[in-house]
Amino acid sequence: MRQPSAITRRLAAAAVTLAVASGAVACGPEDKDAKGAAGAEGAPRKGGTLRILNSEPQSDFDPARLYTSGGGNVPSLVFRTLTTRNREDGAEGTKVVPDLATDTGRPNKDATEWTFTLKEGLKYEDGTPITTADVKYGIERSFAAELSGGAPYMRDWLVGGDAYQGSYKDPKGLASIVTPDARTIVFKLKKPEGEFPFVATQTQFAPVPKAKDKGAKYEEHPVSSGPYKVVKNENDGEHLVLERNPNWDPKTDEERKAYPDRVEVTSGLDAAVINQRLTTSSGADAAAVTTDTNLGPAELAQIGSDKSLEKRVGTGHFGYTNYLAFNPTVKPFDNAKVRQAISYAINRTSVVNAAGGSALAEPATTFLPDQKAFGYTPYDHFPAGKSGDPAKAKALLKEAGYPSGLSITLTHSTAQNRETGPDTATAVQEALKQAGITVKLEGLEPNAYNEKRWAGKGSPGFFISRWGADWPAGGPFLAPIFDGRQIVTNGSNYNHALLNDPAVNKEIDEINKLTDLKAAAVRWGALDKKIGEQALDVPLFHPVYKRLVGKQVKNVVISDWTGVLDVSQVAVK
Structure with missing residues (x-):
């Protein structure tokens, strides 16, 4: 995330x-x-x-502008999408299930084309039928510059998506979204994407009736396809009131219970x-x-x-990992033994305590979260125990050419949060001191911190970071961080290690071809374990909510x- x-x-x-x-x-x-x-x-x-x-605030209450996997929480009461998350506890809730569609999509042989069929009897709050033309239009309008903010996947994945400027500038729409009839929609992709059913949970896949679209003002009263309709939206989502949509048919919606008559959101x-x-x-x-x-x-x-x-x-628990990131183009982090030494020196007990204690954080030694859906495969390439192994760290520093230790800078946020803030930074500083590593803390206000850590080649050599997945699978977790083709050199770069390994890139492509999500999960886990050997990051903990x-x-x-x-x-x- x-x-x-x-x-x-x-x-x-x-x-x-x-x-x-x-x-x-x-x-x-x-x-x-x-x-x-x-x-x-x-x-x-x-x-x-x-x-x-x-x-x-529940701001930008427009399906094009929301960045919410599975429709989020409040948005999913108003916006239905082609697919959605299974509304059950725990691991069962990581499954993608049909919503407006009759199934989770039907791929062609190489997963470059996906076909969905809408259920019968779907209606908007005003009683008009929902059609695939509305789904197509809802996606296309999300490309408009004035409706920015939503997930980037359709721009990246659809044929012609990278050049499309949105339905307001190009009303002909995208040729890669085809609607042969009112209930059938076909998506043509640039490359295989076995996890497309997950992307179809994003609010950009909510239908929008073209005749009711008011551009940037649509958020004031978006037309509901879900169990509730918006009756009040004050101060851009600060106070949101929802009441029942009389034309929502629970027979077409197995996921939403919609027990309350009214929902009031105060932010x-x-x-x-x-x-x-x-x-x-x-x-x-x-x-x-x-x-x-x-x-x-x-x-x-x-x-x-x-x-x-x-x-x-x-x-x-959400699929999230808090970690120490290295930029290997900055010395001494270009030396793998230095990175390994830091990995051994970390005291995860003190880091977890800084993050609020074991009730709010779980120690991590893998980049992927400890969830089966992600393909979690246990490993600990640099076993430091609960409190670190400074002796092993010192030995590695000596091998790296630093027998007397070394001094480095750790960049972190000044925000008083328990994930990337001063408390966690201090815990890291104290742990590394035991291994002869002097750490200078560089605290930056949140915006400057975010800009610097995602700056690509201009990023710090050593900083605290975190990553969360848009859906529960290995793809949105590992690909943005380790796919060399996603490296951006001048900002908004998430591949902190600037890793561009042809073997890793190829494996990501091969996994993306798989529509068997269980088989894909196994391979994501194996890839995580393989990348972990390079000590390109130090997993610290997974947050608990x-x-x-x-x-x-x-x-x-x-x-x-x-x-x-x-x-x-x-x-x-």
Whole structure:
């Protein structure tokens, strides 16, 4: 997952983001079989108002501009796509399933062409039918400069996509998206893409009726294809109100439960305020949740002494890795033994503690997250134990020509977060000191930090970084970081090691041809292990997400795809 600006958006994160700050793995009721919040007792029923309390506004509420895999959380209540994520707990939630389409797509022999058929009886909120022409138009409008911000895959993958300027400048559209009839759509790709069904979960695949398109103003009242319609959008998503779409037919939608009658999203709130309101859970807040605000160590300590609160904490993991990155064109990081020495010197216990403790971070020795869907294959090429191996590190430094140690600079963010901020940087500094490595910390404000670490050949020699996947598979995790053909020399470069290994590039291409996702996962795992031998990065930890729900919230589902509570499953009655 990339981060804000040219970077963003892949974090999914966390807003999905990344993912932005919204991402993570695992879930379900807090018992021996699952890891999420149990929620209120009793069978879920329709009715009531679900309130979502968030820090970040649900801005740019236009399917072309959203960067949300699987439609995100709130967006997926309004926008349906050709495929979507399986709305179940844990690993089952990493599967891609049909949404508007009858299946997850039918590839040709080499996966360069994908065909989808729409289900019968699909309608917009105004009762008009949804057609494949609307899906095609929705994708094509996302190419318009004024609607930028969404995922880049169609521009990169579709034949002619790299030159297309969007439906407003070129209403003829893309010849690589063909709609032979109202229910059939065919995509023609530049190269094999076995993971295309995952990409079809992106909101760019939501249908948009051309007659209702108002360009940049479409976000004010986008036409719903999902169970809810937008009735109010204030201050660019700061206050969003959704009510039932009377023309949504649950018979065509096996994934969204749509229990509440109304959903109100209030954003721009301080994280401490959100957690306090959810803790108290009084009045309307008893039916509230958050999709982007985590609990911190102090709050978890408080909750740990209150069993009733503990039952309302959901645990999730998103496909994310926090790591130390090297630029091997900068000395002394061009020396593999120096990189290996640093790998041995890392004290993952202190790093995990800096990240909030074992409840909020899990130590990592692999680049791929510890999830089967990614192809996770256990390895530890530079076993340092829980607290590092400074003796081994010193021995390697001597072999590298630094018998008296060396001095290096570590670049990090000044943001007070537990992933790339000062606390984690200091933990790394102290660990390397034990191995005779003096580390000078270079703290940069977040925007400058992001620009510098993704600067390509101008990036620092040694810096803290992180990466999250747009969907739960090895492709969006390994290819942007290690495919030499994706190197950008003057900004927005994610291949921090500037690795351009023909064998690695070829293997990425071969895996992309596979439409058997299980077979692909095995090969992604093997590739991760092979690349790891070069010590091009030092995996530190995978974040864990802890979030409260209100005491009236039922049917808590947290998948390994998003790592956060799925609002399409929640009931408050």
